[in-house]
Amino acid sequence: MGESNASLQLTPDGNLRHFLSIDGLDRAMLTRILDTADSFIEVGERSIKKVPLLRGRTVVNLFFEPSTRTRSTFELAAKRLSADVLNLDIGTSATSKGETLSDTLLNLRAMASDMFVIRHAQSGAPHFIARSVTPDVAIINAGDGRHAHPTQAMLDMLTIRQHKQTFAGLRVAIVGDIQHSRVARSQIRALNTLGVDEVRLVAPYTLLPNRPEVLGARVFSRMEDGLKGVDVVIMLRLQRERMEGALLPSESEFYRMYGLTEEKLRHAAPDALVMHPGPINRGVEIESSVADGPQSVILGQVTNGIAIRMAVMSMAMSGQLGDRQSEQGEGVQAS
Amino acid sequence: MGESNASLQLTPDGNLRHFLSIDGLDRAMLTRILDTADSFIEVGERSIKKVPLLRGRTVVNLFFEPSTRTRSTFELAAKRLSADVLNLDIGTSATSKGETLSDTLLNLRAMASDMFVIRHAQSGAPHFIARSVTPDVAIINAGDGRHAHPTQAMLDMLTIRQHKQTFAGLRVAIVGDIQHSRVARSQIRALNTLGVDEVRLVAPYTLLPNRPEVLGARVFSRMEDGLKGVDVVIMLRLQRERMEGALLPSESEFYRMYGLTEEKLRHAAPDALVMHPGPINRGVEIESSVADGPQSVILGQVTNGIAIRMAVMSMAMSGQLGDRQSEQGEGVQAS
């Protein structure tokens, strides 16, 4: 699947044209995304936070699964790139009138949309769209089923690089419900591609993936063992519906065993980073004093989320334009 | 009604100031709208799809009936004209606090709104507003009751002209639930005004209008007869609630008799256009291979929908400004 993911996401000359998953992107491309995002960090600090890279472009946020938070970050990123943004809550729209997903997308494309940001409950939906429905519209995956959430993974990589400079030699623990997490899947791939020393998965056996060794990760069921000496601790969100499914004992039981407390954090390296994708459940996944403590970089992750989304949006738009013969010479230049 | 529709929609010197219905607009005005839309087609193909015609203007989308699709096309059209857009879902807003429709509109006008795009379940609501409530705000009818949907009709005219160059000599069949269709009513009027040779209505007797001859159309109850030799086939959407009202036998029965299949299409001219306002119900109103076939111009209609909306919005804004003495000399110029 790596090969086809590469050819699907990249132009013949190796530029990004869709951003669907970390699979298929090599270390050089991930580094290029991080470097581009770095250049946008500065934009967020300016009083005028606009760059004209997507001026006159139409970005459609197509959220088949509701997520105000993620949608807002893409909306802000697109507006800071000067794009026109259309938010569609697809659950209440045309698809309910008997129209197929493909027809909905072809209609939006016919309105001269340039980019679709897609969140979908079904794994692989963004790939299917990029391959078979609207290959000439830049597709950004904003989370598909249990499969991938690549912008979340890349904002985490940006945060790690800001604090640790390099990935070589790092040991990173991912803690929580790995089994159902599209975020974890993307993180593991990104960490390995960028060359960390070791990825550890810490979870009860019921919440581990089936063949972790294929993913390039070691598994631990005891928090104390998993965190020992790590440089980065990435907590996952606990999905409450899993507990009702009897895969987990109870919130308090989970917190006792896998919640990140000050005490458990002492097993990690003294300068270990504490990360969490948010929104955080204080006292369920993480102790308040840890979330607000000196090792926490959680709010930095949020800031980096805007920069990463600006990076992949501008790079994919640029790659799409490079692909279109007819528009040669007037393409957007991403740095 | 034609006369009053003319004086209501046009300035004393014959420019558009509201766009409420095809009634009252002559062939020269419809042609001007099509020509203006043609100039915007090119805008949709540019990398920077913005023109500054409505810059600093405030367009309010007032949808008393929900329609994500139509609202999105007006929103995109307004943004490409550089307007500020406010979307109001009126069902959940002030009118539920006991405020009258007139007061809601006068309040929005007092906020210095320049244009209202109105969809309303009641026939004539946009006319009432343009005549009696806010005559100095440009009113665009986005569909009122069973009465009119003039931008849909005009995008259809634009599509026909693109492929057939002229309307003279054309025979056009409109197929489906004519009786309840505001789209059909506007199409029949536009086709006759633009000078086609013949408009045919194809439907079961229960779904035909009462006096089709007044509309300037011939009726057919057999699809094979109605399509014979026509140059354009316009399918309508089947409203499922009509079937529950016993006006129609069943979806499969309707498809058998009036669904546009490859076989039935062979009765039309070999180069007949296939049109549909969308969203399409494949296998209910139209066979998939016809919707996707070489004669289908359905996606072209969508593209033209943006251009037509840009055209009537910029023309009505320009006409309104011409009307206002106080703002003489700084009016927007529509091409």
Next chain:
Amino acid sequence: MGESNASLQLTPDGNLRHFLSIDGLDRAMLTRILDTADSFIEVGERSIKKVPLLRGRTVVNLFFEPSTRTRSTFELAAKRLSADVLNLDIGTSATSKGETLSDTLLNLRAMASDMFVIRHAQSGAPHFIARSVTPDVAIINAGDGRHAHPTQAMLDMLTIRQHKQTFAGLRVAIVGDIQHSRVARSQIRALNTLGVDEVRLVAPYTLLPNRPEVLGARVFSRMEDGLKGVDVVIMLRLQRERMEGALLPSESEFYRMYGLTEEKLRHAAPDALVMHPGPINRGVEIESSVADGPQSVILGQVTNGIAIRMAVMSMAMSGQLGDRQSEQGEGVQAS
């Protein structure tokens, strides 16, 4: 509370940095807000209604209580200042996933938001946020509990000044459910700060505040006495849920006693202004002929609402920037 409200809302050199309540702002500051708003009135009359004061700034409308009308006025005001606007209906968002209010706000701040416009059912929520959560984001109070609605009060002051030139010597009656009205609380404070001669509260005893003399107002339970000779009559909205709570007899009974009819209005000065925050309930709080009559300035209040919001948004943004050392020299200049 006045003192702390002053230091919370103002920079050390006396500029606005949040706009939370009239409390703590002196006559000079209220006058500065009115003067700034006056300069924006002219903007609403231009064909291009944009000024670049908030260009590249991100304004987040955080409505914990729904209010389409108030949200729309802030959205329009922000767009006319050229800001990027994000509308968040917080009821359906992250807070429902177990995230605290503080965490939601810190996350939005981390996305480089510059201003929060906050409506909240709890009195004091905007103050709490400005003091303890995100002091470096400009906070605008769009109505909190029964406490304050300061932009509504200031748009009323602007309307009075437009028609009466000065506040000295004016007698102003506020009529209706004073007890539960955040608007009335802000109006009383603003009127007294700006130096009117007398503020009168007209209501049944059940709807009067507990200690009106502390607020600086005289109370009247008979409409005829309360209106005698006043220069301004400000009607309040009747909250229907109060009637169910048995604090009021019935709509018709209320209208008979406190509805503003032509007959009752004759007790006021002949050139008395008639004001109402909208949406109006004709025949419940006010007679139609009075709402539409020559003394009514209700629609002028709406127009002024946009100007006042533009004024406090641009002034608070400017004050915030003055506070930030790092951005010295590139701050927005409000007139």
